[in-house]
Amino acid sequence: MSEAARGAAIDPSAFVDPTAIVEPGASIGPRSKVWGGAVVRRDARVGADCVIGRGAFIDAGVILGDRCKVQNLALIYHGVRIGDGVFVGPNAILTNDRFPRAQAPDGGLAAASDWTVSPIVVGDGASIGAGAVIVAGIELGAYCMVGAGGVASRNVPPRALVVGSPAKRIGWVCDCGGRLPAAAPYACGACGRGYADDPATGGLARA
DSSP states (O other), X not given: OOGGGXXXXXXXXXXXXXXXXXXXXXXXXTTOEEXXXXXXXXXXXXXXXXXXXXXXXXXXXXXXXXXXXXXXXXXXXXXXXXXXXXXXXXXXXXXXXSSOOSBOTTSSBOOGGGOOOOOEEEOTTOEEOXXXXXXXXXXXXXXXXXXXXXXXXXXXXXXXXXXXXXXXXXXXXXXXSOBOOSSSSEEOTTTOOEEEEETTTTEEEEO
16 A cells, blocks of 8 residues: 555455545545546545546546546546446546636635535446536436537436537437437347436436
């Protein structure tokens, strides 16, 4: 264990590369791996069986569920809560300030008290493509998929496939990742799972 990791709650079965920084107060769950150059800040919580790629940044207080994959150089900032089985692609960015400024109105350097965190919630099984940007204050529904390079600035319904900047829905995806038909009945040709419209969320639910 590196000196930086002392004082953190790291499960004995977890692996933390000696060049990674895990701050005191952070926790790393069973069998999770934190690779070289990654940073897990204070009070962040990484669940079981997660993989944190090289150079990834997990900010203070961030919560990751179990079986998450955070790829190389992804940036996940304070205020983000991620469910189980979520994929965060390389160089993806999850932000936390909708109106960022470097200085306060009086001209001084902005401090923590000069801004308000706008949280992001990521539902179970969601996938965020390489280089995608998730704008602060939105929710990504369960098993949705944000395409590579997309900029999600509004809530994404469960199992929606969104691409572009700003990201727009172009279809639906199965829990296995396969494309679903554009209209009901939504049956996955790859695995056979079926779905139905969910008026409560604007997305799809398991049939």
